[in-house]
Amino acid sequence: DQQVKQNSPSLSVQEGRISILNCDYTNSMFDYFLWYKKYPAEGPTFLISISSIKDKNEDGRFTVFLNKSAKHLSLHIVPSQPGDSAVYFCAAILAGRRALTFGSGTRLQVQP
């Protein structure tokens, strides 16, 4: 039973436009939600996170929105750049468990 789901395996957007990556979860007890970015042949790198008590966190071009009632979070990238092309993993953590639960990833391709 996958507790974190990314239902879109891929997304293609034009450079300069907004990229919206979506993630759904089933466990309402998660304390933090995170996005990791992964380039080919590299490990995932932490991008941005949000506490379960907040609904928005912004860091430069990246904003994460959390809708707890819908058990849904999204990552907005504005404006998208070709260097943003990568696989984006949504993840969540229960503070006491100390281990991340990952989604299956969404491959973002930003077209020049």
Place this chain on the structure above:
Amino acid sequence: DTAVSQTPKYLVTQMGNDKSIKCEQNLGHDTMYWYKQDSKKFLKIMFSYNNKELIINETVPNRFSPKSPDKAHLNLHINSLELGDSAVYFCASSPGPTNTGELFFGEGSRLTVL
């Protein structure tokens, strides 16, 4: 200098063999992890050590045995390899046992069992 380094990056071996993957971090972190990325691309926690002590041990076959000689190293030994062990194995570290989920990952080790 790579912060979290794994060796080997690629490993091809026959069923039934025993193999090890090594991981080292130079970040001064106390906690290290092994995650497995399966064929469906999910990354799943296998083990975590904090300062050489096992703190997470998920339901994995006991053919998998982690070893932490010191807090900068966490190695993964796999006995009697099976086809289903084929995956990418990622090592990661964090300053301490994480509550917020920010980990530093290695580049991964792709294991192929024939």
